[in-house]
Amino acid sequence: MIDLVVFLISGAIVLGGALGVILATHPVRAALSLIASFFGVAVLFVIQEAHFLALVQVVVYAGAIVVLFLFVIMLLGVDSTEDLSIEPLAGQRGLAIGIGAVTLLLILGGLFLSGPGGDDGAVALTGQPSRTRALDLPIDADGRPGGDVDLLADDLFSRNLLAVQATALLLTIATVGAVVLVRNRGAEDLVVDEPGTASG
Amino acid sequence: MGDPYLADGVVFADVLLAIGKAVVAFVVLLVSVMLMVWFERKVVSRLQNRIGPNIAGPFGLFQTLADGIKLFFKEDIIPTRADRFVFQLAPYLALVPAFLTFAIVPIAGDFNGDNDGRVSMFGRETFIQVADLPVGILFFLAMSSLAVYGIMLAGWSSGSKYPLLGSVRASAQAISYEAALGLSLASVLLVSGTLSTNRIVDLQAADGFGGFIPNWNVIITGFVPFVIFLIAGTAELNRPPFDLVEAEQEIVGGFHTEYSSIRFALFFLAEFMNVVTLSAIMVTLFFGGPAGPDLGFLPGWLWGFVWFFTKLLFFLFTFVWFRATLPRLRYDQLMDLGWKVLIPLSLGWLLILAAIRLARNGQIDVVEGNEFANILLVIAVGIGIMLIAAILLSMAIRTARETRLKERGLVAVAVDGAEEG
Structure with missing residues (x-):
């Protein structure tokens, strides 16, 4: 019962936020709606007992990525003269609507085919039963039930260690790549703000 | 995991208890913030050879209250170029994370014996903290990453240049120092092996008077993570010497330049609330929170409260001391x-701690069977590697600087003076 109420409220926040992102006229307001949407998703994670995912959602998406968005919007300013009725890529909008509709159909189809009930749905979609339900959580050294943190850590750092390391490598490459791209722009564009250059 | 009063089904008394705890935490936090503002003004005055507030109430204790009431009745100005909605929203965005973080702090409790922080209240066993989340301390990180929104949006929505500069500084600073904050916190999580704040405190508790200090994480993690946490935390709070966000001499008041009346008061409140909350988190993580010996002559449950606030006061004083001593x-x-x-x-440091842990578990076993020698070896090798890495890093930074200057056609002579810059 309480789950349903929480689901309805947070679902409304998620959808409202998502609508706000695409309907808001100002990019900063769109970013704010995005945060609201992320929070709704985080609450949905919490009612599924996935506390860790919920917080990662807040820390990474709401706390870091949108901050970066806003940072860019504020620093670079927004080109409000841009005409939204012109499509930069021909046929972009039609394609986006089409793909969105197909994805929605696939998700709904998956849900209906798998039938109601958490475990059946999880099996149908992922091939494995849901593991984050409170009763299935492993017991830690002190005899208390561990959280989903333990589950995730076990999975990530034992069975999927290679994938984790590959991801880390990928991120490092991406960072280095970003630096190289910026550096090749030509140094004359940059403002001289080095300490000591003024006196030297 | 979790609070014992929620373990066996939720009855009506539990709901009341939960609400009661939230209200008490709220009041405790507000009162500490009020006293903190007074304390800061008083201590800074003394450090600067002034007297400070001494008119309203005994020792000027009610000065904050008087200021608050005054601010309520001031005119609330919204600049014409401001984005009204965001401008009005921002103070609340600053205030709410500051409140929420306090919910995971164990502010009292009986950590002696096998009590692990439980006390009996109205026939129910419970922890004295609003919520003991299974992901506890990550919640603190989440809230501290959200705290920047209030400042950022306030600066942007003012539609004025100094607030915007302040908010750009704030977001850059928050992003930069969050990594250091998280990594130093990870050291504590590594030695504790848990995210729950109650459990972290419990692991630092021990019986007897001499028994508890060696268990504090500040000693177990080797002091360095604590210093990093303190520095990064001060930067996250935008407190001096890291108060570039509101550097008066450069950018007027920074993000809150355009704010007046109650909205300004909310920012002010949020700032001091963050100081109290961060100090509380620091006490929890590194100094055993409310854990401490039961010295008798007071009921057992009260000692947790006494120890917690004694430790908290020490850090609050440290922050004031920073402000009065260090230039920006x-x-x-x-x-x-x-x-x-x-x-x-x-x-x-995190890597060294992880290696030491491996040596203690016997997974690094070079000197066979001798645990102590293994640990010493790991520490020596670890510090050696860190030194080499530090030298390599400083060389890389130096080279990068020289190349950059050369690219711009500037003489490399400037490099020497720049190091101390």
Whole structure:
């Protein structure tokens, strides 16, 4: 019962936020709606007992990525003269609507085919039963039930260690790549703000 | 995991208890903030050879209250160029994370014997903290990453240039120091093996008077993570010497330049609330929170409260002391300190701690069977590697600087003076 109420409220926040992102006229307001949407998703994670995912959602998406968005919007300013009725890529909008509709159909189809009930749905979609339900959580050294943190850590750092390391490598490459791209722009564009250059 | 009063089904008394705890935490936090503002003004005055507030109430204790009431009745100005909605929203965005973080702090409780922080209240066993989340301390990180929104949006929505500069500084600073904050915190999580704040405190508790200090994480993690946490935390709070966000001499008041009346008061409140909350988190993580010996002559449950606030007061004083002593950093010094010193150091320290743990578990076994020798070896090798890495890093930074200057056609002579800059 309480789950349903929480689901309805947070679902409304998620959808409202998502609508706000695409309907808001100002990019900063769109970013704010995005945060609201992320929070709704985080609450949905919490009612599924996935506390860790919920917080990662807040820390990474709401706390870091949108901050970066806003940072860019504020620093670079927004080109409000841009005409939204012109499509930069021909046929972009039609394609986006089409793909969105197909994805929605696939998700709904998956849900209906798998039938109601958490475990059946999880099996149908992922091939494995849901593991984050409170009763299935492993017991830690002190005899208390561990959280989903333990589950995730076990999975990530034992069975999927290679994938984790590959991801880390990928991120490092991406960072280095970003630096190289910026550096090749030509140094004359940059403002001289080095300490000591003024006196030297 | 979790609070014992929620273990066996929720009855009506539990709901009342939960609401009661939230209200008490709220009131305790508000009162501490009020006293903190007074305390800061009083101590800074004394450190500057002044007297400070001494008119309203005994020792000027009610000065904050008087200021608050005054601010309520001031005219609330919204600049014409401001984005009204965001401008009005921002103070609340600053205030709410500051409140929420306090919910995970164990502010009292009986950690002696096997009690692990339980006390009996209205026939129910419970912890004295609003919520003991299974992901506890991550919640603190989440809230501290959200705290920047209030400042950022306030600066942007004012539609004025100094607030915007302040908010750009704030977001850059928060992003830079969050990494160091998280990494130093990871050291504590590594030695504790849990995220729950109650459990972290419980692991630092021990019986007897001499027994508890050696268990504090500040000693177990080797002091360095605590120093990094303190520095990064001060930067997250935008407190001096990291108050570039509202540097009066450069950008008027920074993000809150355009704010007046009650909205300004909310920012002010949020700032001090963050100081109290961060100190509380620091006490919890590194100094055993409310854990401490039961010295008798007071009921057992009260000692947790006494110890917690004694430790808290120490850190509150430290922050005031910082403010009165240290001059503000320059912007490039701030970034250098964060990215080139704190992050590499905290990362290296975390790796050494992990290696020491392996040696203690016997998974690094070079000197066979001798645990102590293995640990010493790991520490020696670890510090050696860190030194080499530090030298390599400083060489890389130096080379990068020289190349950059050369690219711009500037003489490399400037490099020598720049190091102390």
